[in-house]
Amino acid sequence: DREHSHKEHKRDKERGNWKNYTTGGKKKAKNEPEEKWKWWEEEKCTDGSKWRFLEHKGPVFPPPYEPLPDRVRFYYDGKAMKLSPGAEEVATFYAKMLDHEYTTKDIFRKNFFKDWRKEMTSEEKSKITELKKCDFTEMHEYFKAQSEARKQMSKEEKQKIKEENERILQEYGYCVMDNHRERIGNFRIEPPGLFRGRGDHPKMGKLKRRIRPEDIIINCSKDSVHPKAPPGTRWKEVRHDNKVTWLVSWTENIQGSIKYIMLNPSSRIKGEKDWQKYETARRLKKIVERIRAQYREDWRSKEMRIRQRAVALYFIDKLALRAGNEKDEGETADTVGCCSLRVEHIRLHPQMDGQDYVVELDFPGKDSIRYYNKVSVEKRVFKNLQLFLENKQAKDDLFDRLNTSILNKHLQELMDGLTAKVFRTYNASITLQQQLKELTSSDDNIPEKILSYNRANRAVAVLCNHQRAPPKTFEKSMHNLQTKIDEKKKQLSAAKKELKAAKADAKTLRDEKSKRAVETKKKAVQRISEQLMKLEVQATDREENKQIALGTSKLNYLDPRISVAWCKKLGVPIEKIYNKTQREKFAWAIDMTDEDFEF
DNA sequence: CGTGGGAAGTCGGGAAATAGGAC
DNA sequence: CGTCCTATTTCCCGACTTCCCAC
Incomplete structure (x- = not known):
């Protein structure tokens, strides 16, 4: 890339030319990056292929069902009753949800009961005819105790689990696509359970069945090492379709729609x-x-x-x-x-x-x-x-x-390429750019600048109707913050008093020691008032954010280059705006954007 | 031309997990 | 430095848009 003039390079960046872009973060290895894009630049428009090499280990299945210990009982019509494993598993799905409001909903109960009965033995089917005679409370208590026990695990045990998860992530959480190891988004198969749906969904409570290897279609390249199905099983199909981006797919039984395993947002x-x-x-x-x-x-x-x-x-x-x-x-x-x-x-x-x-x-x-x-x-x-x-x-x-x-x-x-949703993207991004211009001044300090950024982000969230329920702990956390502010105010006035006293001392004593004391006190006052300001800004931000969700617009609607340019221009570290995951997703923008970028 | 349905990919809030800060 | 609580991050899994093809 050295032959590339600075000017050309900059133009490439502005045009978002991917030819010279490598996934951000690590230093480029010699002779490695440009190769990555070559075939792509040459072939992508002509034949619509998405990759030419793809190798992965397939999905991770949830653990098989573990029957309940005998002491945990299910009661029907007041009498204890041992369920067959199939019926018991579905019953546990319901038992786990007893605290939720939707187990009180008619449709949910009706759908659940209907699907549950399908899993029962004929004997169970004839006995269990009414949901309201079912008592799942022992099962419910058991699961509560289990999760409590999980929390109480020792540090060593927790560490062990963490390491095991990391091992699985390393083995199944990555694939190789065109000479690059890329993170997979969702490599775990969804466990069975009861479908909830959002809002007033007619299918709420239905059984979401367990996915078996025989349901799974694997997509990878011919010349790759194909993933192995678990012992004693086989995949539904292994195909080699490079016109699509998914690695694994299966059909879900509630809506009959296809689910996919695809790459992480950080992927090329x-x-x-x-x-x-x-x-x-x-x-x-x-x-x-x-x-x-x-x-x-x-x-x-x-x-x-x-x-x-x-x-x-x-x-x-x-x-x-x-x-x-x-x-x-x-x-x-x-x-x-x-x-x-x-x-x-x-x-x-x-x-x-x-x-x-x-x-x-x-x-x-x-x-x-x-x-x-x-x-x-x-x-x-x-x-x-x-x-x-x-x-x-x-x-x-x-x-x-x-x-x-x-x-x-x-x-x-x-x-x-114009469709209805482009307007949402356009209006969101242009609003952010305008608002940032309007709200921020280079004289502001960093917390103020961030408040302005969040306000611009909020204007977009409001436009896109990204609402959230006020967090359950909102009032409390707001109150806590106010307490902190009050304390800080007290601290400040105390510090000011001390400064005044020190000044008086210095005036009468006129020695080096008391002069130094004045300086120290001055610094303390400054530090504390800065902290106070930070807290107050934080309180404002949180209050204004009570019913607004910023995440969705930030992640899906706002051209990251606007934010990157703003950060560069105003000297705000990018970490203040994007967390680690977000920086990974927007690596391309962080890498290619100059401070004078205009959306 | 519309329509109906399947496929593929983007968008979405809330819950669970984890990190981080106070004590 | 450990513990506890809160705030943030990640995961979960569902909902939507768009494209495409057969009729």
């Missing part, structure tokens, strides 16, 4: 995809005003489908809504996004709180997180919405002439 294959995502969003930035002009124009179209498309796109752009695919009714929780909004989710107010044309949105979004917002829109949008609502029932679609596929097809015509 994920990092590159991530980078590409932000490059697409940056391309949108260049033409977004044109697109906006067009959809505003389309609000007046003669065609209903065009008007609906234009208003939906306006929502996606302005409110950062998700696309909103249609979902199978009865198979999933009732949640919606933009295209699947129904009449019941929207209310129109010609006047509200001194604003004109207010749209009130209230719907269950992804993961059944509530989206609630009141927003003033342009007259034309408002009139269109009134039109869309005419002669419709609560359950009818707001955009009856639109779905995500139509919308995305339209977007694809406006820009290569």
Whole structure:
């Protein structure tokens, strides 16, 4: 890379040219890195392959079921009853959840009981006919005691377990992809249990069955050492498909969907995809005003489908809504996004709180997180919405002439690679950049700068509706922090008093010793007031963060190069913004970004 | 052209585990 | 320096978007 001029190098960085990028962290080994990208640069566009060599050890299965000791009993209708191993295992899943609210839910109980009965012997089946006559409390107590015992283990025992986990991680947690050892994201097969689902899920409580080697499809390269199935078993299939990125897959029994084992976010294959995502969003930035002009124009179209498309796109752009695919009714929780909004989710107010044309949105979004917002829109949008609502029932679609596929097809015509979700990425990232510019000043100290960063991050989280339940210990931890602040304040005034006294001493004594004492006291006051300021900033930050989750936007929506550039420009260590895992994921950005990067 | 379904990959909050700081 | 508690990190596992293909 030495022949590369500085200028060229910088240009490569800005363009995000991966040719000269190596996974961050360790020093480059001689003659190693550039090779990594060569074939990729040459072949990726033409044939769509994702790798050319892939070797791994396959998945790690959860331990087999261990029957309960005889003293732990299950009671039916008040009488102790020994269950067959199969039925007992499923019963333990339920027993473990007794503390949870959802064991009180009708659907959960009904689904569980139905699936449980399938695992019973015919004898058990005829005896156990009602869930409410089942008493799992001994089992429940047993598991509580077990986890308590785990906590009480000696340091040596804990150390041993840790070492064993590390051994498994080293053996199964990595693969080799194209001459690089890469970390695997989820190399453990999910253990069996009861399906929960999020929100009001019609399948909650159903049995998620144990995955066997015979369910597993292995994907690796032909010329690799194939993973061995556990003794006495065989894989469902071993295939060699380099058009996909997964190493292992199986079909899950609740929704019948496919699950995968894929690489960690720090891997080349994920990092590159991530980078590409932000490059697409940056391309949108260049033409977004044109697109906006067009959809505003389309609000007046003669065609209903065009008007609906234009208003939906306006929502996606302005409110950062998700696309909103249609979902199978009865198979999933009732949640919606933009295209699947129904009449019941929207209310129109010609006047509200001194604003004109207010749209009130209230719907269950992804993961059944509530989206609630009141927003003033342009007259034309408002009139269109009134039109869309005419002669419709609560359950009818707001955009009856639109779905995500139509919308995305339209977007694809406006820009290569443009889809609904690109708007979310774009608006999130541009908001961060703007907010950082607005909120931070180079005169601020580090804690203040970090507060500003978090506030910018919060603006994005609010935009994307990343809410969380206030942490259970929120009030307490807030109170603790306040106590600390009060103590620090006392400390400060005491220190100030001492300083004053020392000054007085110095004035009368006028000797070296008392002068030095003044200096020491001065330093103490300074130190303490700095600590106090830090605590106060922390308190503000925490309070403002009560119901906001920053993680998701930071990890998935904010171009890391914005943060890296900001850190460099303002002299904030990157560690203050990204923890270790995040730095690994964003290694590409940390490596290639200059302080003058613009999204 | 729409539609329906499968496949692959990204996004998501909460719980569990671990690290780190106070005592 | 050990213990305990809190804060942060990691894991878990589900939910969604997009693409693609058959009809």
